[in-house]
Amino acid sequence: MELDLLVEKFKQKDEKAFEKLYNMYSDSMHGVIYNIVKNHDIADEVMQDVFIKAWHKADSYSSKKGRFFTWILNISRNAAIDKTRSKSFKNSKQNLNSDFFVDIIEGSENLDDKTDAIGIKKFVTKLGEKCKAVIELLYFKGFTQSEASEALNMPIGTIKTRNRNCIQELRNMVLN
């Protein structure tokens, strides 16, 4: 598989592979980070740190432990959350409103220049409240299944099936 080859080259510090992986995942990571820090300049700064960290920690990735996407998603979420807990971030008195990713997507004006924008916007507006919360916690905030179960006061099995249904809906919108 092409991705495996890319990741293998990236682990050997191949610059071209690094650049390709960046292009594949940077928008996604930036979205996740921005959703946590809610500030463009800080999001840029965290993004930079994430990919520098990924380069240095490349050796620690193994496909047996999970998807490469998941690996870099974890680094991004952790870096962004760390940022929100830092002294400098608290001192800047960021207005951390309780907006979910859906609010960002719905409130976005320049979403049109992204591909799949229409599908995603459609998906988001149709999304039930419970779907929004599950997706937010599992993908954007990095909660484990038990943490999500606790936060939403739902059994783990229900979280799993509900999430599956939500993602199925998303897939129908953006992949077909």
Add this chain to the structure above:
Amino acid sequence: MDIKAYIESGILELYVAGALSEKENQDVYTLMQKNPEVLQEVLEIEAAIIKLTAATSQRSNNHILQQVKQSLGLNGDETKVISIAKPKYNWITYAGWAASIVLAAGLLWTVNQNNQLKSDVQIAETQQSLLETQIINSKNSLEEANTLITVLRDDNIIRIPLAGQGNFVSSYAKVYWDKNSDRIFLDAQGLPEPPEGKVYQVWSLTLTPLTPTSLGTIDRFTADANKIFEIKNANESEAFGITLEPAGGSITPTMDQLYTLGIVSAG
């Protein structure tokens, strides 16, 4: 294991989210390797999540990549690479050309010098052979001179002056007769240059009765510098005479062309 039910359980969505334990992750990985269905499901979930999360980013992120690469010291900036490499290339090229021009000039100079030296050697060789010829000539002249000196000093040599005759009274010659070696040396200094087509002919004479015997013609008169000629003479000569004869000589002397005559004095 019921793969369909496994997929339907929603575990793969959690796998992509990174919400599973390490052990569960291992299990999913193993199943993915065995079942293309599972792998395909994971790929689709991942693709959908990537699109969703990307939609929350409202910026182009290319400038961040440049900053990341700069921080990591990766020189993917192609214009930079060219700007560094170009002067290097030029410097080497210029130096290379300069060196080859110097080398070519040096070679030309050497070839030129070589040709010059070759022609110098040739001139020297010519001069040397000229000098050698001169030396040989001088040696020959010296030998001749030495021979003459020995002849003149020899007691056994008879000296016979030949006086001018008739119309040629102003001319003269001398004969040195070396009887032991049966030869004479004729000193013809006092004879005028023979006209063209004529030669002097030398005669040995016995007086009673008067019998001339030709000793030969002097063909090299004009060419010879000291006008001394060595001539064979085994005759019992009593007198010597020189006449002017047509080229090639005559059998008998032309008496009205008798230039000089001298009688061998007895004793």
